[in-house]
Amino acid sequence: MMSDFAAGFVPGRELSRAFYHQVVAPLAGAVPHGAALIGPGSEVLAFDTERSTDHDWGPRVLIFTDPAAARPLADRIAAHLPDRFGGYPTAFGSDRHPLHHGVQVTDLASFARAHLGFDPRGQITTADWLGASWQRLAEFTSGEVFHDGLGELAPARAALRWYPVPLWRYVLACQWxxxxxxxxxxxxxxxxxxxxxxxxxTARIAEDVMKLCLLMRRRYPPYTKWLGSAFARLPGSAEIGEALAGALGGRTWRDRERHLCRAYERLAALHNRLALTEPLDPAVRPFHDRPFQVIGADRFADALLAAAGPVPGARSPAGSVDQVSDAVEVLTDATRSRAVTRALHPAR
Incomplete structure (x- = not known):
């Protein structure tokens, strides 16, 4: 199969886009479908490098079609795929996953329910929002749509682009x-x-500050491996990043506190620019009568909750599933993540 790639690493989005248009689309023929690169994978969030190619990496496309058409179309595509495309094998795996080709044929409802626990084309409840991990939301709304022949991918992704404003305030409050x-x-x-x-x-605070910055900028924080990379891509993040690096490298607790205070005040200024609450004093202050300097993060949490008003379905100050658990077994499993949030936000 012909392709236009020169020797060397080809980013997964670019490779998969060409793979769809040159190989998969002709095989799909007249079958109505959508095609995208979304879901798991470093290439979906554009964090892949040559290192990524050592396992579970290659030309990939998700095909979304009518459930009745999925199996015949999957069989047709599998029977006619070339062995290689763009210099990469079209079948790949790892020590945990058997060899498989990179074209998955399914319907959007099934994919969304498996990935998120709900179909975003219907009414999205507070439980849906809070029970979906940030990584899963990022995977669904990032990547690239190559073809939307059924007209369903664009609205589904747009519906999850970001939290409704009251819920955004609530999630920010929980992070503060x-x-x-x-x-x-x-x-x-x-x-x-x-x-x-x-x-x-200090390290825990630095992680929470980075996630809060991303949430303020309407970015879903990715999981640990890519958190620093995502933070570094944020416009205007350099000063907070330098302050956090200084805190993590501080030799004494006073050094750490001084650098954290720099980060806090920048974070408070960013909060005020969002205008989600009345402006708050961005200066650090003593922690009660003890000799420790803090930003008084509860001030920001309280102001955001007051501005949000009652958020239907949010029964706890704990927030979303990412704000109560970092267990991989929870955050990568929609059933478990929704069970955690149901326990925190029980229906009345």
Whole structure:
């Protein structure tokens, strides 16, 4: 099969786009369908590099069609795929996944329910939003649509592009609350000589600050491997990033606190620019009468919750599934992630 790629690494989106148009689309013929590169995979979020090609990587396309047409179309495509395309095998796997080709044929409802736990073309409830992990939401709304012959991919992705504003305020509030719960602890741990504990809490705060920045900029934070890369791509993130790097490299708890305070004040200024609440004082302050400087993150959480008003279905201050669990077994399984949020936000 002909392709226009020169020798060297080809990003997965580019490879898969050409694979669809040159190979898969002709095989699909007149069968009405949509085609996209969404779902799992570093190439979906455009984080793939040559290293990614060592397992489970190659030309991939998801074909969405009528359920009755899916099996015959899948068989036709599988029977006529070339062995290689663009210099890469069309069948690939890993030590965990058997060899398979990269064309999946399904219907959008089945894919969405397996990936997210619900079909976004219907009414999206608060439980749906909070029970879908940020990584899964990013995977569904990122990537690329190559063809939308059924006219269903664009509206489904648009529906999940970002939270409704009241729910956005609620999720931001819960993220501020996470910071408020521990913001005094780098100093408190350091004061009693627990330098390692101080470093661990600093690292947790840095992660929560990075995620909050992404959420403020309407970006779903990806999972751990790509969090720093996604944060670095944010416009205007350099100063906060430098402050967090300084905090993580601080030799004493006072060094860490000083750098964290720089990050906090930049974060507070960003909050005020969003105008989701009345402006709040962006200056750090003492933690009660103790000798630790904090931003007073609960101020921001309380203001956001007040501005959001009652959010139907949000029964707990815990937030979305990512804000209560970092377990891979939860965040990568729609049934488990929804079960966690149902426990936190029980229906009345």
């Amino acid at each position: 609350r996470r910071i408020g719960q521990v913001e005094a602890f780098p100093g408190r741990c350091g004061e009693v000589g627990d330098d390692l504990g101080s470093r661990l809490v």
